[in-house]
Amino acid sequence: MMTTPILHIEHLQKNFGKFQALKDVTFDVYPGEVFGFIGPNGAGKSTTIRTLLGILKASAGSATIFGQDVFKDAVSIHKRIAYVPGDVYLWPNLSGGEIIDLFLKLSGDKHSDKTDQLIKRFQLDPTKKARTYSKGNRQKVALIAAFSTEADFYIFDEPTSGLDPLNEEYFQKSVAELKKQGKAVLLSSHILSEVEKMCDRIGIIRDGQIVETGTLAEMRHLTRTVITFKTMDDTPELASLNGVHNVEDQPNGRQTFSVDTEQMPEVIDYLAQRQIVELQSTPPTLEDLFMRYYDTSEENIAEGK
Ligand SMILES: Nc1ncnc2c1ncn2[C@@H]1O[C@H](COP(=O)(O)OP(=O)(O)O)[C@@H](O)[C@H]1O
Numbered sequence: 001m002m003t004t005p006i007l008h009i010e011h012l013q014k015n016f017g018k019f020q021a022l023k024d025v026t027f028d029v030y031p032g033e034v035f036g037f038i039g040p041n042g043a044g045k046s047t048t049i050r051t052l053l054g055i056l057k058a059s060a061g062s063a064t065i066f067g068q069d070v071f072k073d074a075v076s077i078h079k080r081i082a083y084v085p086g087d088v089y090l091w092p093n094l095s096g097g098e099i100i101d102l103f104l105k106l107s108g109d110k111h112s113d114k115t116d117q118l119i120k121r122f123q124l125d126p127t128k129k130a131r132t133y134s135k136g137n138r139q140k141v142a143l144i145a146a147f148s149t150e151a152d153f154y155i156f157d158e159p160t161s162g163l164d165p166l167n168e169e170y171f172q173k174s175v176a177e178l179k180k181q182g183k184a185v186l187l188s189s190h191i192l193s194e195v196e197k198m199c200d201r202i203g204i205i206r207d208g209q210i211v212e213t214g215t216l217a218e219m220r221h222l223t224r225t226v227i228t229f230k231t232m233d234d235t236p237e238l239a240s241l242n243g244v245h246n247v248e249d250q251p252n253g254r255q256t257f258s259v260d261t262e263q264m265p266e267v268i269d270y271l272a273q274r275q276i277v278e279l280q281s282t283p284p285t286l287e288d289l290f291m292r293y294y295d296t297s298e299e300n301i302a303e304g305k
């Protein structure tokens with residue numbers, strides 16, 4: 001891509017004493033892009049984000065937002081970013097509405113029509129004291145403030161873990177609106193269906209290291225599609241075809257196998273010549289891709305399963 005990235009991270013490292021929480025984090029986020037940052041608990045997502053916010057100082061490597069150093073230029077960067085953590089702390093004796101306005105004031109914005117629309121959309125009662133709010137309601141307060149902030153880059157660190165499905169959908173809708181406006185979004189998550197639905201590109205982090213970056217389509221290219229089929233004629237050569245794995249008999253004369261994405265055309269061709277009666281193809285989900293990197297058995301990784 002020729003565009004200048006909003007966020008540029010290169011070989012970022014962070015040590016806590018002897019423990020290396022970030023070993024090598026490298027990725028970019030571009031304008032108009034929703035970047036999904038995924039990995040299980042403890043992989044280093046929040047540490048990366050807290051470094052980007054200038055809360056933590058990197059041990060090595062570099063990170064810039066808008067071309068400015070995230071640690072040295074934090075004050076000027078913060079005027080143009082919005083951030084929502086997964087665990088939102090609110091002043092217990094202020095009402096949700098007061099806190100939203102306070103958040104907006106702190107980021108140099110004002111309560112606007114958009115703020116009112118968002119309060120309606122997320123169905124928050126802004127008159128209640130924050131101490132009465134559930135985790136989901138506390139998240140709503142922070143999300144409403146963030147979405148009504150005029151920023152160029154929005155950072156969400158597992159922001160939807162307390163939201164019900166309906167509010168999760170409102171969250172997705174609000175992010176889609178930001179994207180349409182050409183804003184950049186970094187969304188850290190362990191909810192893969194959310195990332196699969198919303199993100200243009202994805203970075204997978206494991207043990208403080210980015211193990212894969214790309215679009216879902218690019219990642220799928222590395223994996224196998226599962227095919228279930230039934231043909232009129234027998235298919236004795238199937239198991240020996242290039243790229244075909246795990247051929248298994250199923251009830252009712254069906255068979256299943258997995259196939260490397262690259263060999264798919266030849267294999268489908270082979271089946272077509274044996275008169276296909278039924279064919280169902282299941283592309284790998286993000287979950288399959290993810291499990292591939294998190295499956296601890298070394299054989300599976302070596303075999304590319
Ligand atoms: N302040 C800290 N001091 C020591 N270890 C930390 C600190 N913050 C995070 N860690 C460790 O760094 C690793 C990454 O944590 P974190 O970035 O919170 O992961 P994630 O957000 O992906 O769940 C974990 O092993 C965590 O225990």
Ligand SMILES: [Mg+2]
Nearest residue numbers: 045046047158
């Ligand atoms: Mg975290």
